[in-house]
Amino acid sequence: MSSTPQPPAPTPAFSPRPPAPAPDRQEVTVVSHSQLFYWWPVWMVAFLMAILTWIEGTMLAVVPPRTEGHRKVTIEVKGKEEKREAWVLPESKKLPRVDDKNPDTSEIKDPKVHISRSKNMGVIFCITLLLVIVITNVPLRGMWSVVVIIVVILMSVIFALAGLWERIFNIFSALDIRINMGGYLFIGCVLLAIWVLTTFLFDRQIYMVFTPGQFKVRTEIGGGEKVYDTIGLTLEHQRGDLFRHYILGLGSGDLIVKTHGAQAHHFEMPNVLFVKKRMQLIEELLMRKKVVESR
Numbered sequence: 001m002s003s004t005p006q007p008p009a010p011t012p013a014f015s016p017r018p019p020a021p022a023p024d025r026q027e028v029t030v031v032s033h034s035q036l037f038y039w040w041p042v043w044m045v046a047f048l049m050a051i052l053t054w055i056e057g058t059m060l061a062v063v064p065p066r067t068e069g070h071r072k073v074t075i076e077v078k079g080k081e082e083k084r085e086a087w088v089l090p091e092s093k094k095l096p097r098v099d100d101k102n103p104d105t106s107e108i109k110d111p112k113v114h115i116s117r118s119k120n121m122g123v124i125f126c127i128t129l130l131l132v133i134v135i136t137n138v139p140l141r142g143m144w145s146v147v148v149i150i151v152v153i154l155m156s157v158i159f160a161l162a163g164l165w166e167r168i169f170n171i172f173s174a175l176d177i178r179i180n181m182g183g184y185l186f187i188g189c190v191l192l193a194i195w196v197l198t199t200f201l202f203d204r205q206i207y208m209v210f211t212p213g214q215f216k217v218r219t220e221i222g223g224g225e226k227v228y229d230t231i232g233l234t235l236e237h238q239r240g241d242l243f244r245h246y247i248l249g250l251g252s253g254d255l256i257v258k259t260h261g262a263q264a265h266h267f268e269m270p271n272v273l274f275v276k277k278r279m280q281l282i283e284e285l286l287m288r289k290k291v292v293e294s295r
Contacts, residue, residue: 095108122176234260
């Protein structure tokens, strides 16, 4: 008696569990920043200049008036006479001493202040500071920013054809602006501390929080929150200022929110980071409320 072996029972195919849908965003927060947010190039350039000055390693020596430089001066160094280049002070003048109260017996103070030999570093820092001041205080929107860019390009071409750039560069080369490493560090550290406190603490006190049915708004530091319904809410963003929004703001913009009804309100939230992405998230919340109401 033969028995036919039964085929093994088929194993059920493994079906992976579908990934859980990402949770829907329940609120979107919009923070309005002050004009100080756009000042990050100033403290960044200050730190860069301080690092370059420290790497260069040159020192600052303060000498009295009528000091003369000589190529070969015989001096005694460690018991030996050597000829070296030196600055020769006028008669009766003395260099700074370690102990200013006893200049006759105290040792001469060695230079310890780091400063760059190049005069261009101070010029670059001052030009950066002035440009940021102008850009943050003279808003140029829409056609005005295009006009300014066209004018700058045309003037550059005209100056090049007229041979005026050489004269301009000679004028700038005559500028001699020097800031020591301590000056750069002081400006950079103080400005960075103010920038961090303003950007991450004070600016966050002026905000809007959107939810599918309503939004809260605070328009001043220390003020209270006000709640509004999102029915008939309209949004508008402005990013026409090329220099402030795109170059310094890294994609920021101004958000305008308008409510409708018997008491319509108009809110402006300037300098909102990633304003376009924020608007998309807010519109998704508003559309979600409409879908729920239609059901």
